[in-house]
Amino acid sequence: MNWVEAIGYAGTVLTVASSAMSTMIPLRIVALTASCVVITYGLMIGSMPVVLTEMIQIPFNAWRLFQMVRLVKDVEKAASGDLALDWLKPFGKARQFKAGQVIFRMGDEASEMFTIESGRFRIPEHDVDLGPGDVVGELGMLAPDNRRTGSLVCIESGHALCLAYSEVKQLYYQNPEFGFYFLKLTSERLFQHAGRSAASVPADAV
Template sequence: MTLIEAIGYLASALVLLTFCMSTMLSLRAVAICSNFAFISYGFGAGLYPVLVLHVVLLPLNIVLLVRMMILLRKAKLAAATDLSPLWMQPFMWPKHFKAGETIFRKGQHADLLYMVASGEVGLPEIDQRLSAGDLFGEIGLFSLERRRTQTAVAATNVDLLCISDAALKKLCERNPGLSLYFLRLTATRMTQNASRLPPIGAGAHSD
């Protein structure tokens, strides 16, 4: 077996290995290694279509790997500090509500996660207002019943950014480190909401 043939087998083995990767980071890293191996094999064996293909794929895989690493770093930093969700913006789409419109009601099926881009959102059950940069709707999205635990109303004209539950699940599956962010965010929000609820029996009236 020649050196070029050995490189060709190595490149093929690396492609096979990509199907065994459990995260996108490891998949991209192995894909980059396979690109280098195929470039060497294509050049040495004179297989120019293979060479051209992997010369194109190499920078693409590098860019995607770098973007994924930046995303994970931002998510981990947010999870360790202020829980800022701004890193999610590239994965979300906009929605607009006029003042007084109901965004969702308590008990409704939860299928979207929201972030306030501008304006204010009110949560009347706990007398709270959310402003630009605040994330909401995550508790219902991650609960077993998949039901909204609060009603959300546009307190002013409000611009929101949204991401579907399917897109969010896909994002977390590709990047397991993001799950830590949402776990801490949900636990923090539930603790905050519980502290705003009136004590049991408070305000009760006898007939």
């Protein structure tokens, strides 16, 4: 076996290794490395189809790597800072709600979370009003029975960004680091809400 064949085999090994990986960032890094090695091999043997195939894959793998690295950084920043969930926007779907519409009821099975972009919403059981920038429904994913702990009613027409729990779980499986920071972020938000609720209870009611 000469050194040209060795490069070809190295590209094959890296390609197979990337296919066997389950976490997104290492997978994309190895896939990009494999493409570079295979391109080198393709040029050496004069096979343009091999070169073109890998050149087409490089932009896709590079973009997905960029997205995941940025996602992890954004959720890490949110978990240690303002607790905002703006980083979810690229993964959500915008929906419009009309005044009086019940989005979900207490006890319903939870399958998605919402980031309010406009309008006003209310959780009647907890006497909580929500507006642009507020997030609701994320704790249902962590509840043992995945049930809603309150209802959500639209009291002024607006839009909300909806993100399915399945999408969040997929992001977690692709990168456990994302899952760690998302759990930390959700826990911080839970403690924050609990603190606000405690502060709103009159002293003579304790």
